[in-house]
Amino acid sequence: MKILVIQQKMIGDVLTSTIICESLKEKYPASEVVYLVNTSTIPVLKENPSFDRIIEFKNENRDSKFAFIKFLIKIRNEKFDLVVDAYGKLESNLISLFSNSREKVSFYKKYTHWIYTKTIPRVASPITNASTAIENRLRLVYSESELVQNIKRPKIYLTTDEKEAAKRLLVTHKISSNEPLFMISVLxxxxxxxxxFSYMAMLLDEIVKTTDGSIVFxxxxxxxxxxxxxxxxTQPETQRKIYFDVFGKSLRExxxxxxxxxxLIGNEGGAVNIAKALDKPTFTIFSPWIIKKDWNMFEDGKMHDSIHLIDMKPELYGSTSPKKMKKESLELYKEFTPDLIIEKLxxxxxxxxNQK
Structure with a gap:
């Protein structure tokens, strides 16, 4: 059996959707699972055993109709038996349609459901602490009764050489292994x-004051x-603990x-998903317009915790969904003052x- 999984979004989405590949490998052990992703996201997938190979969706396939048609022909010639479209946008709709696969699965949308042989409605509320981002992806593979026992965490696989090089870099910059080291998603x-910016600087001051730890950005x-x-x-005392020049020159670094x-502490985004996939603790500050339950994966209040403005000032939202407040996000951020975050942080x- 030959299976194509499509996820053409950003790093966090591509990483999270590896659980679809892993689940399909478990369900169909003799299958070949192929993962179709954007070029920029490939580094997060290296060494991952959840799929057999990657099909790269290049920028030229998006920018040129001729290149895209050639790409569609390439997909059709692969003769996939099953296509799982986790992206669900025009490009992946067309890829799914032209694949000529006998089985095609995606999330339900009233204007594209006819393309697929099976569509799955997204469920708005999670039934575990895995988040709807995890659970809904797994619904593309498992029935509702199978879901809970098949919850999976995305994983990143680094080589020994990569980890040793990172250790040497920290030693070179004289970062002590006897104190905590925090990666901060400052942006x-x-x-x-x-x-x-001023709010984040105040949080950095607090992190150093509370832990006497070191910081990289x-x-x-x-x-x-x-x-x-x-x-x-930041305060001069904080700046002495920030190693601004310790910076990965590539995504793998x-x-x-x-x-x-x-x-890892800071703004919600792909870095938070990467940290969780590396089994590193996280404290996430959600944007006021992001729906927290969609992306607070495996939050337990200890190893993984987060904060959202709606937790602290629900009256600013009333009955309105955070996502509908996207245009007001910059104004809402002004209300997300450090004093609201610091106690929980x-x-x-x-x-x-006093620990590493």
Whole structure:
């Protein structure tokens, strides 16, 4: 049996959807599972045994109709028996349709359900602490009665060489192994997913004050100046504990450095999902417009905890869903002041004081 799993979104989604591949491998042990993903997300998948190979969806396939038609022909020639479309947008709709597979599964949408032989409605509320992001993906493989016993956690696989290189990097920068080391997601992927700079700086001051730990930043190269702005807003005592130049030059290097950290703290995004897949503790600050229950995967209030403005000031939302407040997110962020976060953050940090 030859199976294609499609997930063309960002790193967090691609990583999370590996559980679909893993589940299909378990359900059909003799099958070949192929994972179709965007080029930029491939580094998070290396060494992962949940699928047999990757089909790369390149930017040119999106930018050129001719290239996309050639890609569709390539997919059809693969002769897949089953297609599982976890993306569910126009590109993957067309890929599923032109695959000519006898079985095609995706999430239900009233205007595309006819493309698929089976569609699964997304369930709005989780039944475990895995989050709806996990549970709904697994519904593409398992029946409702099978779901709970087949809950899975996404995993990242690093080589020994990668981890050893990260250890050497920390030693080179004289980062002590006798104190906590926190990776901080100081910036989100966009402004509406980023805590105000001055607020984040105050949280960094609090982390150092509470734990006497060291700090490294997570950001992409284009965000370096913004990250430096946050650094400049911190207290001198905090700056002495921030190793600004310890930075992964690639996604794999970042993941290897994160594997050596005590925990990841900061804005919700792909880095949080990566930390969880590396079995690293996380404290997540959700954007005011993100629906928390969709992405607070495996939260237990200890190893993984989070905070959302709606937890602290529900009156700002009334009966309105956070997602419908997206246009107001920057104004809502002003209400998400550090004093609202610090009490819960400090409680979380106590478990890491004076330990690596």
């Amino acid at each position: 989100g992927s966009e402004d509406i997913k980023t805590l105000p 997570n950001y992409i190269p284009s965000q370096k100046e913004a990250a430096r702005s946050i650094y400049n807003l 970042f993941m290897a450095i994160l594997s050596q950290c005590t925990a 400090n409680l979380y940090l106590t478990q890491f004081s």
